[in-house]
Every structure is written in C-alpha cells, then in structure tokens.
Amino acid sequence: MADMIFQASDLATKRTEVLDAARDGLARLRDKDGTSLVMLPERRLRLLEEIARWSRAHMRLEHLLRREVAPDVGELGDLAWLRAFDVDDLREFVDELHDALLAASSDEDPTALDEVIKAWRITARQLEDPLRRSILLGRHGPDDLVQVSEPQ
Structure with missing residues (x-):
C-alpha cells in the first residue's frame, strides 16, 4: 500500500x-x-522538522568555520549560545552534530540529537561564567591540589 x-x-x-x-x-x-x-504520524513530522532545522544549522556553521575565525554573535544568529566556544570547539560541535543527525535519521528518533545539543548548551552556560571558565580551561598542576581531611 x-x-x-x-x-x-x-x-x-x-x-x-x-x-x-x-x-x-x-x-x-x-x-x-x-x-x-x-x-x-506527528512524531515523524517533528523528527523531520528537527533534522531539517539542525541540518541547516550544521551547514551554516560549516560555512562560517571555513574562514578560520570564530563567528560573531550576529553570524551565529539563533545559535548565539555557541559564542562561548573557540573555533576548534565549534569544529568539534559540528562533527558531533553531524554524527547525531545521522543517528537521529537512521534511528528515526531524535534522542541522539537532543542529547548532543543539551550537552553542548550546558557546557556553553558553564563557560559563560568567568570563574567556571577559568577552572574548566585553566592549567592545573599538582601544586594546585591539597590534601583534605574527611568531614566529621
């Protein structure tokens, strides 16, 4: 049929x-x-809409990253939450997004795509805070660590 x-x-x-x-x-x-x-089925329509939306974002980011400089907020548009990342991180995001798009399409399930986006959004929020950014991206050596006693 x-x-x-x-x-x-x-x-x-x-x-x-x-x-x-x-x-x-x-x-x-x-x-x-x-x-x-x-x-x-509406579920399938929603999946197709999400794949189309993130495929457009993927293509736009790939295009922007060909210049070798981080895109500014205006160029990122609705992806402005990615502004916390440098060019190398953005390339890694594009690669992960590509894999997630393939998985979502193949599985006919947006879960893989949702998980990747959620993880990158959380990381972006953490990098927006200067203290957290310095901890996450700073260099740490053995002298930065101290012995602590067990709480009583």
Whole structure:
C-alpha cells in the first residue's frame, strides 16, 4: 500500500485504509485540484522538522568555520549560545552534530540529537561564567591540589 495514492473521495469511503496507511508511516492523497497531500504520524513530522532545522544549522556553521575565525554573535544568529566556544570547539560541535543527525535519521528518533545539543548548551552556560571558565580551561598542576581531611 506504500505506492497507493488515495483520492479525496477516499476520505469518506476508505477512511480506515487512509488512516492505516498514515499510521504505518505515510498516506498520499490527491486533492480534487491535483495537489498532492501527505498524512503521516506527528512524531515523524517533528523528527523531520528537527533534522531539517539542525541540518541547516550544521551547514551554516560549516560555512562560517571555513574562514578560520570564530563567528560573531550576529553570524551565529539563533545559535548565539555557541559564542562561548573557540573555533576548534565549534569544529568539534559540528562533527558531533553531524554524527547525531545521522543517528537521529537512521534511528528515526531524535534522542541522539537532543542529547548532543543539551550537552553542548550546558557546557556553553558553564563557560559563560568567568570563574567556571577559568577552572574548566585553566592549567592545573599538582601544586594546585591539597590534601583534605574527611568531614566529621
């Protein structure tokens, strides 16, 4: 039934078949004026929207990073939360985003993509704080460590 195209009149006469096809992944419907319509589970639509959104972001970041300088906030746009990262970190983000996009598409599940974005957003927030940034990115040697006693 994957190649079947329903007619507008089928919504009344074959509604169960149309809904079954949609539940199974996709129902094609040809409207009276010839317009092709598609019905699919909302979960799948949301996945496709997320993959499209993050694919655009991925391509934009790849393009910006070809210049070898960190993009400014205006260039990042809705990805301005990435401003805390240097060029090398941004390249690593682009690589991880690429892998997550492939996994989400292959798995038909946005979990891998959601996890990568969440982890990078958390790290970005930590780097915005000067003290945390110095701790996370600073150099630490053995002299910086002290012995502590067990709390009583």
